[in-house]
Amino acid sequence: MSHDYEQVDVPDGEKVTYDEDAEELVVPDNPIVPIIYGDGIGKDVAPVAQKVLDAAAEATGRDISWMRVYAGESARDKYGENLPDDTVEALREFRTSIKGPLTTPVGSGFRSLNVALRKKLDLYTNMRPTYYLEGVPSPVKAPEEMDMVNFRENTEDVYAGIEWEAGTDEVEQVREFVEDEMGFDSTIHDGPVGIGVKPVTEFGTKRLVRQAIEYAIENDRDSVTLVHKGNIMKFTEGAFRDWGYELAEEEFPEETIDEDTLWEEYDGEAPEGKVVVKDRIADNMLQQLLTRTGDYDVLAMPNLNGDYLSDAAGAQIGGLGIAPGANLGDGRVLAEPVHGSAPKHAGKDKANPSAMILSGRILLEQLGWDDAADLVHDAVEQQISSKRVTYDLERQVEGGEKLAASEYAEEIVENIHDLA
Ligand SMILES: NC(=O)C1=CN([C@@H]2O[C@H](COP(=O)(O)OP(=O)(O)OC[C@H]3O[C@@H](n4cnc5c(N)ncnc54)[C@H](OP(=O)(O)O)[C@@H]3O)[C@@H](O)[C@H]2O)C=CC1
Ligand SMILES: O=C(O)CCC(=O)C(=O)O
Numbered sequence: 448m449s450h451d452y453e454q455v456d457v458p459d460g461e462k463v464t465y466d467e468d469a470e471e472l473v474v475p476d477n478p479i480v481p482i483i484y485g486d487g488i489g490k491d492v493a494p495v496a497q498k499v500l501d502a503a504a505e506a507t508g509r510d511i512s513w514m515r516v517y518a519g520e521s522a523r524d525k526y527g528e529n530l531p532d533d534t535v536e537a538l539r540e541f542r543t544s545i546k547g548p549l550t551t552p553v554g555s556g557f558r559s560l561n562v563a564l565r566k567k568l569d570l571y572t573n574m575r576p577t578y579y580l581e582g583v584p585s586p587v588k589a590p591e592e593m594d595m596v597n598f599r600e601n602t603e604d605v606y607a608g609i610e611w612e613a614g615t616d617e618v619e620q621v622r623e624f625v626e627d628e629m630g631f632d633s634t635i636h637d638g639p640v641g642i643g644v645k646p647v648t649e650f651g652t653k654r655l656v657r658q659a660i661e662y663a664i665e666n667d668r669d670s671v672t673l674v675h676k677g678n679i680m681k682f683t684e685g686a687f688r689d690w691g692y693e694l695a696e697e698e699f700p701e702e703t704i705d706e707d708t709l710w711e712e713y714d715g716e717a718p719e720g721k722v723v724v725k726d727r728i729a730d731n732m733l734q735q736l737l738t739r740t741g742d743y744d745v746l747a748m749p750n751l752n753g754d755y756l757s758d759a760a761g762a763q764i765g766g767l768g769i770a771p772g773a774n775l776g777d778g779r780v781l782a783e784p785v786h787g788s789a790p791k792h793a794g795k796d797k798a799n800p801s802a803m804i805l806s807g808r809i810l811l812e813q814l815g816w817d818d819a820a821d822l823v824h825d826a827v828e829q830q831i832s833s834k835r836v837t838y839d840l841e842r843q844v845e846g847g848e849k850l851a852a853s854e855y856a857e858e859i860v861e862n863i864h865d866l867a
């Protein structure tokens with residue numbers, strides 16, 4: 448049953464539905480797609496990205512019926528709250544959506560609205576592809592070796608928000624329990640302490656790793672690397688690794704092999720059609736991202752590792768202005784860039800809309816509109832190669848010309864018209 452929307456209108460258009468047996472979205476040619484512009488630079492990049500996505504849809508004979516919904520500052524203005532039911536229900540009902548960044552205060556204040564959306568809609572995977580676009584400036588020597596897809600667990604780990612503030616009765620109760628009942632006497636220093644809990648479940652781990660392995664198989668990828676800090680956090684990150692391998696063995700025995708078998712039986716050359724499942728400790732992985740980029744393909748990891756790693760990987764291929772992503776659940780998609788609301792650049796029509804546009808490309812792929820998605824990719828790449836780019840790329844490109852975000856997006860729309 449449809450939600451009774453209080454302060455937003457449902458546009459003309461049709462609903463995307465989900466075929467549970469086929470595990471597939473059923474997509475009309477004129478889907479209703481909710482969009483949250485977001486805070487800070489979100490208001491600069493989202494409307495211009497929308498125009499690019501419209502151009503790609505129109506060029507391939509479709510029409511996106513946008514439904515603007517609100518979260519963060521714009522929702523506080525309109526509804527007096529951060530995350531109105533209208534917004535959550537629109538994302539739930541219409542299934543495929545896109546958002547700009549939402550600001551989260553540090554140290555106090557409300558908890559992340561981004562995390563809240565992921566949890567409320569059970570968008571349990573955050574998929575962040577990191578790939579090279581021709582002509583993109585990079586601080587590394589061989590950025591073209593980067594072609595990774597980061598699958599980040601999206602609903603648990605330290606993002607569960609189970610923590611207690613220093614100086615409260617609650618934190619003292621937890622300290623007492625940990626020291627007196629759980630046997631960790633003299634482990635926590637005396638004086639004020641903040642304590643948090645890091646849940647990592649078998650359920651959360653396995654559904655994430657399942658999605659990563661399925662993606663690797665469907666997209667002909669070579670390997671899935673489990674990235675963890677299991678040497679130190681044995682029962683959370685270590686368990687993530689163990690459950691990840693267990694899942695591969697239980698559910699994909701024919702399609703996967705582990706790294707030991709790869710070397711012992713195949714001398715390091717994976718047999719045709721097999722995905723190698725391996726693991727790396729997170730600190731090592733962060734340096735291998737730079738030094739052995741080409742050895743990695745699909746990565747699967749707990750929430751915090753994925754947060755760190757996706758920004759670091761994005762820096763190698765043009766920076767946060769380019770890096771796209773999407774939150775995925777069963778039959779539900781919320782695309783969003785890797786970057787945040789970058790408040791110091793907000794409202795200046797200068798931030799790079801590519802990350803938002805390329806997140807839209809993932810949305811188009813999820814709709815099954817691969818032709819439109821390819822157009823978006825090619826049009827962005829063509830624009831970057833022309834060196835007429837936003838400030839972040841212009842400052843790194845020799846002979847570059849600086850464009851406003853809106854001018855840059857308009858030229859991408861023209862590229863789409865030329866390419867179509
Ligand atoms: N999913 C989400 O909605 C996310 C929200 N956030 C939130 O955003 C807020 C700000 O976070 P912060 O740590 O500053 O990280 P941001 O990602 O917002 O910005 C960090 C820096 O990255 C560069 N950058 C980011 N986006 C772009 C862009 N589109 N074009 C060009 N450059 C870009 C800028 O670098 P420079 O100044 O060097 O040019 C910017 O100062 C916080 O409240 C945080 O919680 C953070 C991440 C994700
Ligand atoms: O929710 C936030 O404010 C930050 C989230 C974040 O950094 C991310 O999703 O990568």
Ligand SMILES: [Mg+2]
Nearest residue numbers: 754755758785
């Ligand atoms: Mg982040």
